[in-house]
Amino acid sequence: xxxxxxxxxNGIALGAVYALLAVPMSVVWVTTDVIDVSTGGYAVVAGMTxxxxxxxxxxxxxxxxxxALGALAGGIFLGFHKLRKQRDAMLIVLATFALxxxxxxxxxxxxxxxxxxxEPFPGxxxxxxxxITYQSLFNLGISILVxxxxxxxxxxxxxxxxxxxxxxxxxxxxxxxxxxxxxQFLTFVFCAGIAGIAGVLAVLAIGMTYASTFIFTTxxxxxxxxxxxxxPLPAFWGAMLLGIVTAVSDAxxxxxxxxxxxxxxxxxxxASGRMPAAAxxxxxx
Amino acid sequence: MSLAASGIxxxxxxxxALNNVAVSVSPGEIVGLVGPNGAGKTTLxxxxxxxxxxxxxxxxLEGQNISRLRLEHRVRxxxxxxxxxxxxxxxxxxxxxxxxxxxxxxxQSMFGACLPFSPARKTEEELSARxxxxxxxxxxxxxxxxxxxxxxxxxxxLLEVARALASEPRxxxxxxxxAGIDDVDRDLLAQTIRKAAARGLGVLLxxxxxxxxxxxxxxxxxxxxxxxxxxxxxxxxxxxxxxxAAYLGVQHVAA
Amino acid sequence: xxxxxxxxxxxxVVVVGFIVVMLLGLVRPSLHTTMFTIGLYxxxxxxxxxIYGQGGTISLAQGSFAALGAYTSAILTTRYxxxxxxxxxxxxxxxxxxxFVIARPILRxxxxxxxxxxxxxxxxxxxxxxxxxxxxxxxxxxxxAPPLPxxxxxxxxxxxxxxxxxxxxxxxxxxxxxxxxxxxxxxxxVDRLLAEAMGVNVPFDLATLFAVAAAIxxxxxxxxxxxxxxxxxxxxxxxxxxxxxxxxxLGGRRAVLGPILGAAFFTFANDFLPGAETHGLFFGTxxxxxxxxxxxxxxxxxxxxAMRRLFADRSAKPSVRPAPIADATEAVR
Numbered sequence: 036x037x038x039x040x041x042x043x044x045n046g047i048a049l050g051a052v053y054a055l056l057a058v059p060m061s062v063v064w065v066t067t068d069v070i071d072v073s074t075g076g077y078a079v080v081a082g083m084t085x086x087x088x089x090x091x092x093x094x095x096x097x098x099x100x101x102x103a104l105g106a107l108a109g110g111i112f113l114g115f116h117k118l119r120k121q122r123d124a125m126l127i128v129l130a131t132f133a134l135x136x137x138x139x140x141x142x143x144x145x146x147x148x149x150x151x152x153x154e155p156f157p158g159x160x161x162x163x164x165x166x167i168t169y170q171s172l173f174n175l176g177i178s179i180l181v182x183x184x185x186x187x188x189x190x191x192x193x194x195x196x197x198x199x200x201x202x203x204x205x206x207x208x209x210x211x212x213x214x215x216x217x218x219q220f221l222t223f224v225f226c227a228g229i230a231g232i233a234g235v236l237a238v239l240a241i242g243m244t245y246a247s248t249f250i251f252t253t254x255x256x257x258x259x260x261x262x263x264x265x266x267p268l269p270a271f272w273g274a275m276l277l278g279i280v281t282a283v284s285d286a287x288x289x290x291x292x293x294x295x296x297x298x299x300x301x302x303x304x305x306a307s308g309r310m311p312a313a314a315x316x317x318x319x320x
Numbered sequence: 321m322s323l324a325a326s327g328i329x330x331x332x333x334x335x336x337a338l339n340n341v342a343v344s345v346s347p348g349e350i351v352g353l354v355g356p357n358g359a360g361k362t363t364l365x366x367x368x369x370x371x372x373x374x375x376x377x378x379x380x381l382e383g384q385n386i387s388r389l390r391l392e393h394r395v396r397x398x399x400x401x402x403x404x405x406x407x408x409x410x411x412x413x414x415x416x417x418x419x420x421x422x423x424x425x426x427x428q429s430m431f432g433a434c435l436p437f438s439p440a441r442k443t444e445e446e447l448s449a450r451x452x453x454x455x456x457x458x459x460x461x462x463x464x465x466x467x468x469x470x471x472x473x474x475x476x477x478l479l480e481v482a483r484a485l486a487s488e489p490r491x492x493x494x495x496x497x498x499a500g501i502d503d504v505d506r507d508l509l510a511q512t513i514r515k516a517a518a519r520g521l522g523v524l525l526x527x528x529x530x531x532x533x534x535x536x537x538x539x540x541x542x543x544x545x546x547x548x549x550x551x552x553x554x555x556x557x558x559x560x561x562x563x564x565a566a567y568l569g570v571q572h573v574a575a
Numbered sequence: 576x577x578x579x580x581x582x583x584x585x586x587x588v589v590v591v592g593f594i595v596v597m598l599l600g601l602v603r604p605s606l607h608t609t610m611f612t613i614g615l616y617x618x619x620x621x622x623x624x625x626i627y628g629q630g631g632t633i634s635l636a637q638g639s640f641a642a643l644g645a646y647t648s649a650i651l652t653t654r655y656x657x658x659x660x661x662x663x664x665x666x667x668x669x670x671x672x673x674x675f676v677i678a679r680p681i682l683r684x685x686x687x688x689x690x691x692x693x694x695x696x697x698x699x700x701x702x703x704x705x706x707x708x709x710x711x712x713x714x715x716x717x718x719x720a721p722p723l724p725x726x727x728x729x730x731x732x733x734x735x736x737x738x739x740x741x742x743x744x745x746x747x748x749x750x751x752x753x754x755x756x757x758x759x760x761x762x763x764x765v766d767r768l769l770a771e772a773m774g775v776n777v778p779f780d781l782a783t784l785f786a787v788a789a790a791i792x793x794x795x796x797x798x799x800x801x802x803x804x805x806x807x808x809x810x811x812x813x814x815x816x817x818x819x820x821x822x823x824x825l826g827g828r829r830a831v832l833g834p835i836l837g838a839a840f841f842t843f844a845n846d847f848l849p850g851a852e853t854h855g856l857f858f859g860t861x862x863x864x865x866x867x868x869x870x871x872x873x874x875x876x877x878x879x880x881a882m883r884r885l886f887a888d889r890s891a892k893p894s895v896r897p898a899p900i901a902d903a904t905e906a907v908r
Binding site: 070111114115118119124125126127128129130132133134135136137138139140141143144249253256257289290291292294295297298299301302305306307308 | 633677680681686687688690691692694695696698699702703705706813817820821824850852853854855856857858859860862863866867868870
């Protein structure tokens, strides 16, 4: 029983990091109809940079690197809308896929194949026989803080209002004077930043390699669709659930199978048809 | 022997789009469906063709209940339809766009389609010739191989009609075919519809231009806010007070 | 007559190109191996060209289906002693069956969803192969697969056998796009509702094509494992699928020869680019640029039309003005 409790606790800590991957992906998706496949890339670049620069400036450097890449993605997005009369987000999604490939290669070239990590917070506390590290608690705390910050941004700030307007209908928002494209660009940037925070937390808690790029993106998307609805709140809970399921699978399934859990869930959720088709068509008439 | 919908009711969320609507078309008959914007005309079309599923009611094709069948199935049974906004491959040629219309009547296997020197090759030549004849008949384009995207909206609408006729349907459902086309083409359209009916097709057409429909139809049905308010001879329907009220407002009802 | 010419242009180019490169290979034997690689990629990419270019649906599982084909044949030949001549059939049928079963539920959803599900499928298959214990050889894979029948290990003969398969696919593909079924598939890409209004059973057609694509990928896997002799989880995987998509997009998803051109570009670029790590940067950047500037790739419809006009102008025939309408009506009776 204590084992299960410990796995649950690990799952929640994992979910906290996953949430910082899934939520930004879902925010970009809802605001721009684009699934930013390079989300995992932002996280890995941030984590790797943080590991190499080391404390105390590593995390900051990492998040800045992520923001820069987010600006690149946002720029590509704007490029598409300027050059092509696209009503179909598919090409842009493919472009983010290409960006992910490029980022992964860049990380491989720059940082090699080694597993990188930063020294986590030492120590742990024991709650009824289960060991919970301080790092996990820290991750959970940061994650909740970021979520609250995001909620405040979306509900209270002018940018948040513009983002929500763009999410409902970019054309309508343009007609009432919302700077939609600029809003969408900024969305790409700071969502990359959130993913960057995820990367820093991950490099502290579990370490990462260049291959984590694709894994993180899969995790992000799995959390995003798991609860069958598009949006930051379902993404948050989806990611939490995913973290728990992964941690428990890791404990009870034969070695290595847990790696397939996020992908398997994506297939199951989408194949069951629970995700409404409208969530994917966006601007198409 | 007809295409008939009866007792059709459909709701979208809290909005009642159609309430206990019945409409039918018989072979050789031209039925005009009129009504103000939002009356539910296109929704009724969608229920007849299987794009929308009503909560109540049934659709029958010559006695056979087709309510559960999907669009592509109904199309293969002989119902052809056009769309309010023309749907076609704008990058392809006009001929190819029309050739697509032959599909419902074809029984081509994927295997046969790939093989060189198979019957599919002969079919292609025949279809191409027939499509070009239709392009010429409808005066769609001077060069049948030009991209379909170069056609005017009016010609695109005519293309949709030509394509729907290509499948040799028994019932033809036209969704606002005359909108945006000039007088010459509108006459051609009217002529085409009359010829089709004379050949035994049942035609149901939705139109805003009440005059155009009244001249053409044998029978008219007026739909207002999801309900049938008048039905019968064109002159009667056009003069019906409810219809006039719906189009022009209550104070214009003649005493 | 001009119709027939169009049908055989692509196969003719393949035959001529193949002969030219193989002859060059007499001077530089490594070209024979390169042709094998390009042929393998071409075989896996051509069906994706059909599904994506004509059908508008992206599959990121082609590499994994090839892996399934390779593993199926490897297991059957090494563990159960079945001859490669026979094992080719399950190598093609197993991926096809899986593809068809998976496709029906997810093809109801738009392309974006299918793309991501197929990518996830690749991951699940990879994990399965890695965790398969002795049966699949785990992380190490399986070795000792018998050579291809008849052609054995001779690089020239192997290339000929492989490209014969490619040629057959090209011929079938060319004929398919100029048929009623091909037009139906094109309609699916343009507008699903349109396709349905033309009597097309969209889920069934897409699922069938998806299965056929998987079968051809399985065939490529069969070639791979018996020509090379071993298969590991990393040989053909999600990364392969991504590369295949790149080839199709770069070469031109709307042209029959597009995927082959993309495969050639990818293979030669791989050979000439320094250091394996930087490949992704290079290909990723090119892919973004292509998507931005010419999403239909190098052999886009516009480019092809321009090429045709170039050749048409050079011919001796006087230019033909479009006939007046009355004449056209009479000409077709």
